[in-house]
Amino acid sequence: MQTDSKAGWNWYYFATPVNFLPLADKLIAPLGMLALALALLGLYIGFLQAPTDHQQGDAYRIIFLHVPASWMSMVIYLAMAFWAAIGIGFNTRLASMLATALAPTGAMFTFLSLWTGALWGKPTWGTWWVWDARLTSELILLFLYLGFMALQASIDDIRRADKAGAVLALVGVVNIPIIYFSVRWWNTLHQGASVSTKGSSMAAIMLWAMLIMALAFWAYSIMVALMRVRCLILQREQHADWIGPYLGLAAGQNNQSKREGGQ
Amino acid sequence: MIWASWQDFFFMGGYALYVWGSVLVCLLCLIIELVGLRLGWQRLRQSVARRWKLERAAPSASSTPSASSAASARLGEGA
Numbered sequence: 174m175q176t177d178s179k180a181g182w183n184w185y186y187f188a189t190p191v192n193f194l195p196l197a198d199k200l201i202a203p204l205g206m207l208a209l210a211l212a213l214l215g216l217y218i219g220f221l222q223a224p225t226d227h228q229q230g231d232a233y234r235i236i237f238l239h240v241p242a243s244w245m246s247m248v249i250y251l252a253m254a255f256w257a258a259i260g261i262g263f264n265t266r267l268a269s270m271l272a273t274a275l276a277p278t279g280a281m282f283t284f285l286s287l288w289t290g291a292l293w294g295k296p297t298w299g300t301w302w303v304w305d306a307r308l309t310s311e312l313i314l315l316f317l318y319l320g321f322m323a324l325q326a327s328i329d330d331i332r333r334a335d336k337a338g339a340v341l342a343l344v345g346v347v348n349i350p351i352i353y354f355s356v357r358w359w360n361t362l363h364q365g366a367s368v369s370t371k372g373s374s375m376a377a378i379m380l381w382a383m384l385i386m387a388l389a390f391w392a393y394s395i396m397v398a399l400m401r402v403r404c405l406i407l408q409r410e411q412h413a414d415w416i417g418p419y420l421g422l423a424a425g426q427n428n429q430s431k432r433e434g435g436q
Numbered sequence: 437m438i439w440a441s442w443q444d445f446f447f448m449g450g451y452a453l454y455v456w457g458s459v460l461v462c463l464l465c466l467i468i469e470l471v472g473l474r475l476g477w478q479r480l481r482q483s484v485a486r487r488w489k490l491e492r493a494a495p496s497a498s499s500t501p502s503a504s505s506a507a508s509a510r511l512g513e514g515a
Contacts, residue, residue, distance in 0.1 A: 220445075221437035221438065221439070221445075222437065222438060223438070224438055225438070225449060230449040230450065230451060231448045231449035231450075231451050231455065232448075232449075232451040232454055232455065234448070234455055235454065235455055235458045238458050238459065238462050239458070242462070277469070278469065281465050281469060284465070285461065285462055285465060288458070288461055289458040289461075289462070292453075292454040292455075292457050292458045293454065293458070295454060296451055296454050393466070397469060397470070397473065400473045400474075400477065401473060403477065404473070404476055404477050404480055407477075407480050407481065407484055408480060408484075411484045411487065411488070412491075416484060416488055417488050417492070420481060420484065420485045420488065422485060422488060422489060
């Protein structure tokens with residue numbers, strides 16, 4: 174970690190692609206192992222130790238996938254909007270790349286939330302789908318993710334694509350509290366919050382399995398975002414001089430390219 | 437474990453379609469994402485390394501428009 178002349182930490186050390194890329198490389202495998210370990214533990218408790226539910230039978234076990242996926246769909250969107258805001262607010266490339274990297278995973282978790290929710294709703298509510306506030310706003314979240322990705326893909330100029338996507342992401346942030354509070358504000362078929370800062374109405378063992386699965390999904394999301402952002406960094410910075418040494422190539426005759434790497 | 441047998445486990449109290457349908461689709465999505473990213477990263481590394489070497493190996497050759505555009509077309513211009 175570099176220190177600056179005032180003998181403090183340089184907090185912006187990792188804000189440039191050239192420094193961030195090796196960090197991403199180091200974090201991916203440990204995060205993967207953490208995610209796998211937590212997922213195995215969570216699934217073991219949830220599927221092999223937690224008792225059958227009195228009302229829903231064994232259909233309730235979808236909760237160990239559905240709730241973590243739903244939480245991640247919202248958290249990833251907030252992270253995406255945050256980095257998009259940093260990217261246009263400070264005009265930095267890496268923050269925008271991070272936002273772009275988060276979107277596909279967020280879309281995936283939103284889809285999984287809807288899919289597992291539908292498969293849970295059919296046996297318990299009697300329907301695959303209903304246009305209640307929570308389900309509808311989660312579907313809108315999926316459209317926001319896909320719209321973000323499509324918008325960025327459609328604009329050739331990379332920085333303009335970053336900025337246009339950022340505006341969409343930020344405008345769409347209002348959807349997240351709507352999803353979260355929908356079960357409180359409206360009469361919904363979807364049940365109300367069973368977990369809050371005041372406690373939980375779930376059996377302890379079920380709650381633990383669900384929380385462990387949520388942590389597993391979190392670790393997985395960070396890992397995948399890092400995997401994707403390093404592809405973006407390599408793609409966008411491929412003409413920089415530091416790329417050669419990073420890939421293990423000799424610096425060689427670089428009398429052609431005098432462009433600076435990094436920020 | 438709470439199940440009397442593995443058959444009971446797979447039967448999931450009659451909800452097998454819904455529970456395993458959820459589990460399998462989750463696994464599928466994870467696999468697609470991870471494999472896609474791993475392959476994409478490896479391919480990207482190779483093509484960037486190739487182009488990097490090309491741009492720096494023979495300055496006179498790669499400075500001609502036709503040669504460099506041919507190289508770009510071969511390696512596939514990414515955004």
